[in-house]
Amino acid sequence: MIYIAVLALGALGLRVMVVPAEVCPAVTPANARGAIAEASGWLERGVRPGGLYTYGYNRKDDAVSQDYNITRHAGVMFGLYQLAEETGDEKALAAAEHGLMFVHANLLRNGGWTAFAEPGQDARLGASGLLAIALVQRRFATGDESEDDLIRGLAHFLAAQQQADGSVLGRWSRETERAVPDEYAKFGTGQALWTFALLDKLFPGEGWGQPARRLARYVATRRDDVEGYVLTFPDHWSAYALAELGPDGLGEPEIAYARELAGILGLNSRLESQSGQGGLNRVFRGEPASGAGLGTVTEGLAALWRLSVADPRLADLTDNLAARLRCTAGRAVERQIDPFEAENAPRPLLARGAWFTEDGYTQMDHQRHPLSGLLATLEVLDAESAR
Amino acid sequence: MSFAFLLVALVASTNPCRVRLVLPERRQAVVLGALIALGVAGGVAAVGGAVLDALDITPETFRLAAAVVLALEGARALVLARPAREPELHGLGAALVPVAFPLLLTPGVVMLTLTAGGDDDVALAVGALVVAFALVLLTTLIRRGARADALLAAGGRLLGAAEIAVGVALAVQSVHDV
Numbered sequence: 001m002i003y004i005a006v007l008a009l010g011a012l013g014l015r016v017m018v019v020p021a022e023v024c025p026a027v028t029p030a031n032a033r034g035a036i037a038e039a040s041g042w043l044e045r046g047v048r049p050g051g052l053y054t055y056g057y058n059r060k061d062d063a064v065s066q067d068y069n070i071t072r073h074a075g076v077m078f079g080l081y082q083l084a085e086e087t088g089d090e091k092a093l094a095a096a097e098h099g100l101m102f103v104h105a106n107l108l109r110n111g112g113w114t115a116f117a118e119p120g121q122d123a124r125l126g127a128s129g130l131l132a133i134a135l136v137q138r139r140f141a142t143g144d145e146s147e148d149d150l151i152r153g154l155a156h157f158l159a160a161q162q163q164a165d166g167s168v169l170g171r172w173s174r175e176t177e178r179a180v181p182d183e184y185a186k187f188g189t190g191q192a193l194w195t196f197a198l199l200d201k202l203f204p205g206e207g208w209g210q211p212a213r214r215l216a217r218y219v220a221t222r223r224d225d226v227e228g229y230v231l232t233f234p235d236h237w238s239a240y241a242l243a244e245l246g247p248d249g250l251g252e253p254e255i256a257y258a259r260e261l262a263g264i265l266g267l268n269s270r271l272e273s274q275s276g277q278g279g280l281n282r283v284f285r286g287e288p289a290s291g292a293g294l295g296t297v298t299e300g301l302a303a304l305w306r307l308s309v310a311d312p313r314l315a316d317l318t319d320n321l322a323a324r325l326r327c328t329a330g331r332a333v334e335r336q337i338d339p340f341e342a343e344n345a346p347r348p349l350l351a352r353g354a355w356f357t358e359d360g361y362t363q364m365d366h367q368r369h370p371l372s373g374l375l376a377t378l379e380v381l382d383a384e385s386a387r
Numbered sequence: 388m389s390f391a392f393l394l395v396a397l398v399a400s401t402n403p404c405r406v407r408l409v410l411p412e413r414r415q416a417v418v419l420g421a422l423i424a425l426g427v428a429g430g431v432a433a434v435g436g437a438v439l440d441a442l443d444i445t446p447e448t449f450r451l452a453a454a455v456v457l458a459l460e461g462a463r464a465l466v467l468a469r470p471a472r473e474p475e476l477h478g479l480g481a482a483l484v485p486v487a488f489p490l491l492l493t494p495g496v497v498m499l500t501l502t503a504g505g506d507d508d509v510a511l512a513v514g515a516l517v518v519a520f521a522l523v524l525l526t527t528l529i530r531r532g533a534r535a536d537a538l539l540a541a542g543g544r545l546l547g548a549a550e551i552a553v554g555v556a557l558a559v560q561s562v563h564d565v
Contacts, residue, residue: 003489010456010494019452021443231562259563266565270448320447320565 024327038353051101056363114153129191166218190237220257236300291355295369302376400495405543420486435504446505458554464547
C-alpha cells in the first residue's frame with residue numbers, strides 16, 4: 001500500500017514539475033491573419049515625427065517609454081516590409097517607408113562601408129545587419145532599387161567585421177576606428193549571415209557567397225564554443241539564413257547544425273507551451289515568453305520548416321516542426337490583446353494588438369517578432385490545408 | 388529509439404542481478420510473473436501514444452520525465468545494491484506480487500514502455516522486454532550463496548550506473564529532439 005502511495009505521489013510530482021500539459025490553442029489562417037493585422041496596426045499607429053516609432057508602453061503605469069533602440073527600429077521596418085510584400089498592405093508599406101527618414105539621418109560612412117549608428121555611438125553589427133535585411137525586404141516589396149547602394153554599403157561593413165575564421169565581430173569603435181576584438185553580437189552574427197545569403201541572390205556575381213559560406217561554417221561548427229553558449233544558441237536569424245542558403249548552399253556541418261537548431265527551438269516551444277500565467281505551471285516553468293520570445297521561436301521554426309521541405313536531408317523533421325510551429329503560433333494568437341480587452345487599458349490604442357509581459361510592459365519587438373512569425377506560419381497552414 | 392537503446396535501457400531498469408537477490412525461489416512463479424509483466428508492459432506500450440495524447444504531452448517531452456525516473460531508479464540501485472525482500476502472495480500468487488509487481492514492472496520499465504509507445508515503437512519495446520525478462524529468468528539458474536550474492540550485488544550496482552547513463556542520454560535526446 002505504501003509502495004503504491006509512493007508511486008502515485010511520484011507520478012503526481014512528475015506531472016506537476018517535469019511534464020505538465022502542453023497547451024496548444026488552435027491556430028487557423030483566419031485568426032493568424034487577424035493577429036497579424038492587429039500587430040501591424042500597433043506598429044503603424046506608432047509612427048512618430050523624425051522617422052521614429054513608438055518604442056514601448058507600460059499599461060500598469062500608463063507610461064510610454066522614452067527609450068529607443070536602432071536595431072529594433074530596423075526590425076520594425078523589416079516586419080512591415082515583409083507584410084507589404086506578402087499582402088500588398090499599403091499602410092504597412094507607408095509606415096515602413098516612414099522609418100527611412102531616421103535611417104538616413106543615422107548613417108556612419110567609413111572608407112568603403114556604411115553602418116547604421118546614431119551620432120557618437122559605435123557601429124554595431126546587429127543594427128546594420130537588420131537594416132540591410134529590411135532594405136532587401138523593401139526591394140522585394142517595391143522593386144525600387146534606390147537603396148541598393150546603401151544595402152551594399154551595409155553589407156561591406158558586415159564583411160569588414162569578418163575575421164579569418166569566418167566569425168564577425170559585434171562592434172566597431174569610433175574612438176579606435178577599428179573593430180573591437182573578441183566582442184561578438186548575440187543576434188548580429190545570424191543577421192550578418194542572412195544578409196550575406198540574401199545579397200548572394202540579390203546581387204549574383206558580386207562575391208557575397210563566399211563570406212556567407214565562411215560564416216555559415218563558423219556558426220555551424222564553432223560559434224557556440226567561441227561565443228560561450230552551453231547549449232545550441234536558439235538563433236532564429238541563423239534559421240532564416242539557412243533557409244535562404246537552401247540545399248545547394250549547405251554542407252553536412254550546416255545540416256547537422258540545422259538539426260540542433262530545430263531541436264533547441266522545438267524544446268523552447270515545448271517548454272513555453274507548458275508555462276502558465278498562474279498556478280503551479282507559473283512556479284515550475286516561470287513567466288510565459290514575451291511577445292518577442294514567442295515570435296522568435298515561431299520565426300525560427302518556420303524558417304527551418306521551409307528548409308526541411310526543400311532539403312530531403314531534413315525531411316524527417318517537417319511534421320514535428322509544423323506541430324511546434326502551430327503550437328507556438330496558437331499561443332501567440334491567444335495571448336495578444338484583442339480590441340475588447342484593450343478597452344480596459346488606460347490607452348486602448350497602445351494596448352490593442354500588443355503582447356504584454358507579466359509586469360504590463362510591451363515594446364516594438366514584442367509586436368514585430370510575432371508579426372513575422374505569424375506571417376511565416378500562414379505558409380505552413382496553407383501547405384497543410386492543401387494536402 | 389533504436390532496439391539496442393531500448394534493450395540496454397530495459398535491462399538496466401529491470402536489473403536482473405539486483406532482482407535475483409529477492410526473487411522467490413519457485414521458478415514457476417518467476418516464469419508466470421515474467422509473462423504477466425510482459426503482457427502488462429506490452430499493453431502499456433500499445434496504449435502509450437493514446438496515454439500521452441490524453442495527458443497533452445509530446446513524446447519528446449515525455450522522454451524527459453522517463454529520464455528523471457531512470458536516473459533516480461539507477462541511483463537507488465547504485466546506493467542500495469541489496470534490495471529489501473518484498474512481501475509475497477502464497478503459491479503462484481507470488482507471480483503477481485512480488486515478481487510482476489513491483490520487481491519487474493518497475494517505474495523505469497513503465498516509463499520506457501510508455502515512451503516507446505508514444506514513438507510507435509511498440510514491437511521494439513516488447514522485443515527488448517522479452518530479452519530483459521529472459522535474463523531475469525536466467526538468473527534463477529544462479530545458485531545463491533555469499534559469493535554469488537556479492538557478485539549479483541556488484542552487477543546490480545553496475546546496471547544501476549548504466550541506468551543513470553541511459554537516463555542522461557534520454558534527457559539529452561529530449562533536448563535535441565524537435
